[in-house]
Structure formats: C-alpha cells, structure tokens
Amino acid sequence: MTTGAWLKVLSASPEYFYLAFLGQALVGMAQIFILGVPARLAAVWFGPRQVSTACALGVFGNQVGVALGFLIPPAVVGNHEDVKDIGHDLKILYYGMAVAPSIMLCLVLFFFQKEPPLPPSPAQASLRQQLPITDKSTDRQTYLQTLKSLLTNRNFVLLLFSYGINVGVFYVVSTLLNQTVLLYFANAEEDAGRIGLTIVLAGMVGSVTGGIILDKTHRFKECTLVVYFMALAGMLAFTFTLTLGHIWVIYITAGFLGFFMTGYLGIGYEFAAELTYPIPEGTSSGLLNASSEVFGVIFTLAGGEILGAHGDIATNGTLTALLLAGLAMTLLIEGKALKRQAAITLRHSHTHLEQEEMLTTQT
Incomplete structure (x- = not known):
C-alpha cells in the first residue's frame, strides 16, 4: 500500500x-x-467477551478512512x-x-508483536497447545488445503455468498448514488456526496454496535439474520422514498441503510471465524473480502446497465431481490455450528475438571 x-x-x-x-x-x-486484518488481530489479542468489539473497531477504522475519502479530496x-x-x-x-x-x-x-505472551482466550490457548506437537513436515496444512477445507464447509460457503451479495449491493448503492439522486433532485451533487457520507458514518456506528452486541450475546446467526433483514428493509425504504421529493427523507433512509448494511461487515467476519475455527481468521475474512469484490464488480456493471436502460426502480428492485436471496442463504446456515464457541466451552470444561481433580488430590 x-x-x-x-x-x-x-x-x-x-x-x-x-x-x-x-x-x-x-x-x-x-x-x-x-x-482481513481486524478479525485475525481481534482473535489473537482479545478475550471471548472483547473479540467481536475489537474486530468491529478495526472495521470502524476502515470506514473512517472511507469517510475521510469523501471529505478530504474535494477540500484539497x-x-x-x-x-x-x-x-x-x-x-x-x-x-x-x-x-x-x-x-x-x-x-x-x-x-508490532505477533501475539501476546499469554493466550487471551481458551480458543487461542487450545491452538497454542496443538502447535508444539504438530509435525511440520506432514501435519501442517498448506494454504491450498486450508482453502479446500473452507470451500467444502457448507455453512461457510453459504456465508461466503450471502456476505458477498450484501457487500456487493452496498458497492452498487455507493457507486450509483450520485446518478440515482440526480434523477429526482436537480443540481444535488453536494447533497449526493453528503448522503454518501451519511451512509458511511451510520455504518461506522452500526459496526461498533454489532460488535458490542455479539460480545454480550454470542448469538452470531441471530444477529446476522436481524442485520441482514434490516438491510433489506433499508433498501426498500431507500427505493420508495426517492419518489417523495423530500431530500431530507433520503438522508434518513440512507443512514438507516448504511447502519445495517455496513454494520454487517464486522458481524460477517466474526461469524466466519466461528464457523471455521481453528483455521486462521485472516484466511476466512480474506475469502469474504474476495467474494465481496467479485460480487461488487459484477453487480456494479450490471446495475449501471439496468439503471441506464430501465431506471432506478428496476435497479433497486434487483438489488432488493439479491438481498432477499442472501437472507435466504443465511437462514440455511446451521446456528449450532459455532466451532470457536465449542472450543471455549470445551476448554472451560477441561479446566473445571482439572480444578476438581486437584481439590480431590489435596483432600
């Protein structure tokens, strides 16, 4: 960079x-x-009640950069x-x-340090215990083997596609925002820029809020479904309020859309880490990012063509249908397939048994 x-x-x-x-x-x-860095750093450095918030703050930092991209270049x-x-x-x-x-x-x-001296979570402690007994020449998975493991994980593949669809739709909305707003509000270029900034700022708040809720509840699938559904509702609201002729309403609906659609980024990273443990979080989040870029390019090109040929209602209707498909994929993910949470529970159980054995021996 x-x-x-x-x-x-x-x-x-x-x-x-x-x-x-x-x-x-x-x-x-x-x-x-x-x-892909926030998910990996959060897992390595933070405990189970902090990891999702830490990941969300990393995504928050990225969104701060996007917001500055709206503000600084035009000023300079x-x-x-x-x-x-x-x-x-x-x-x-x-x-x-x-x-x-x-x-x-x-x-x-x-x-920069690779990792803290002591593991911050039971899941990381389990990983460190496994490393010394691993035969590097035979047992360590290559990157291609890791990818194969990820791409044969049904739950992760469903998340991979649903995540790519969500973020891809966000890219289309952001890219075509200026054209869409100008269809209904003449000479509103500055308003279009401020609406884009509103989407980003609302998404920053949504990202941190989602991380805090995940750390409090550990309800990964439920949070993902709620955020995805609300993003779908926000897309519908944004589509049909454009025709009302009130620019201030667009600020509100765009902010609502950004809060949930951008807020989904950190939640998706953490959900992927839960579904794919003990595979490194950087690998799973990297695949999610690659998926979002691929879908973003395809959707943006298609969205531009639909907007030019059939107008914004057809474009936004198509995006809404895509979000509905992504929501359906999320529903198919098994909510109990949380491997990192299972490792934490197992580690706590082993620790409790060891403590009981020590007390029995002392007695």
Whole structure:
C-alpha cells in the first residue's frame, strides 16, 4: 500500500497516467489483505467477551478512512481551469496519502508483536497447545488445503455468498448514488456526496454496535439474520422514498441503510471465524473480502446497465431481490455450528475438571 501511494505522488501529471494506474492497482490489491486484518488481530489479542468489539473497531477504522475519502479530496483538489493547478493540488493530496501509511509501516516493522505472551482466550490457548506437537513436515496444512477445507464447509460457503451479495449491493448503492439522486433532485451533487457520507458514518456506528452486541450475546446467526433483514428493509425504504421529493427523507433512509448494511461487515467476519475455527481468521475474512469484490464488480456493471436502460426502480428492485436471496442463504446456515464457541466451552470444561481433580488430590 505504501509503495502504491508513493507511485501516485510521482504520477501527478497527465503524461504519467499509467503510473497513477499502477499505484492505484497496488493499493487496491493491498486492500484485500488489510481488510482481513481486524478479525485475525481481534482473535489473537482479545478475550471471548472483547473479540467481536475489537474486530468491529478495526472495521470502524476502515470506514473512517472511507469517510475521510469523501471529505478530504474535494477540500484539497480544486476544480481549476489550468491543469497544472490541479496537478499541484493532487501532489499535495498524494503526499498526505503517502506519508500516513509510511509512518504506519515503520511502526509495524519496529513495534508490532505477533501475539501476546499469554493466550487471551481458551480458543487461542487450545491452538497454542496443538502447535508444539504438530509435525511440520506432514501435519501442517498448506494454504491450498486450508482453502479446500473452507470451500467444502457448507455453512461457510453459504456465508461466503450471502456476505458477498450484501457487500456487493452496498458497492452498487455507493457507486450509483450520485446518478440515482440526480434523477429526482436537480443540481444535488453536494447533497449526493453528503448522503454518501451519511451512509458511511451510520455504518461506522452500526459496526461498533454489532460488535458490542455479539460480545454480550454470542448469538452470531441471530444477529446476522436481524442485520441482514434490516438491510433489506433499508433498501426498500431507500427505493420508495426517492419518489417523495423530500431530500431530507433520503438522508434518513440512507443512514438507516448504511447502519445495517455496513454494520454487517464486522458481524460477517466474526461469524466466519466461528464457523471455521481453528483455521486462521485472516484466511476466512480474506475469502469474504474476495467474494465481496467479485460480487461488487459484477453487480456494479450490471446495475449501471439496468439503471441506464430501465431506471432506478428496476435497479433497486434487483438489488432488493439479491438481498432477499442472501437472507435466504443465511437462514440455511446451521446456528449450532459455532466451532470457536465449542472450543471455549470445551476448554472451560477441561479446566473445571482439572480444578476438581486437584481439590480431590489435596483432600
């Protein structure tokens, strides 16, 4: 990501468009890996009553970056008549975008620890106990074997598709938001940008709220179903309030949609970690991100074509039908197939038995 950001610094000139494209591609590829970090870090560093909130805060950080993306570039880069002035503003923007990840890279290189000295949860303790007795030459799964294990896990595959559909629909809504709003409100470009910001900010709150609720209840499937259903309701509300002619109503329905649709991100990561334990959380969340990117590209291209040919009602109706299909897939996931919670329960049982044996021996 840092390399791509510095390439963009060098590309702030019309003749270096290819360099800007290369830098953007590197940043985009890095995003797949970075988006999977919160679930892994949360599992390694936080206990069972903190892990979902920690993951949600990681997703929250990502959404803060998206929100800043709505605010900072328009404030820094002006719409000048002279291309050189635009290039000057872009150079300032790109320097800021390169210095920040460079600082983070140095902090990670010099201060980042792989794991805490003591495991923060019974699930992590079980994993550490298994590592010393593992024969590295024969028993350690390769990455391809891990992928095979994930892709043959029926519950995870259902989540993989339902997650990709949800986030893919969110990408379409965000990408086509400006065009959709302008169909009903002339000269509302600034309002469209603020509505997009509202979606992101509401999603940040939704993400943290979902993490806290998961830590309190550990009801992963139930929370996922509720959030998915409310995202579906938000999509319907957003679709049919556009025709009312009141821009303030769109702010409300878009915020409602963003709260649940973006709030689903962290919940999806944690649900995947529960379904696929002891496979590393970074692998499962990486697949979820890849699924969302694939569905996002397909849905965005299709959504643009439908919007141009048949209008926004047909487009949003299609997106609503896709969310309904994703909700149906979520219903098919077995709610009792929570392997990480089972490991925690088993670990507690073993600890309790060991304590009883020690008391009996002392007696």
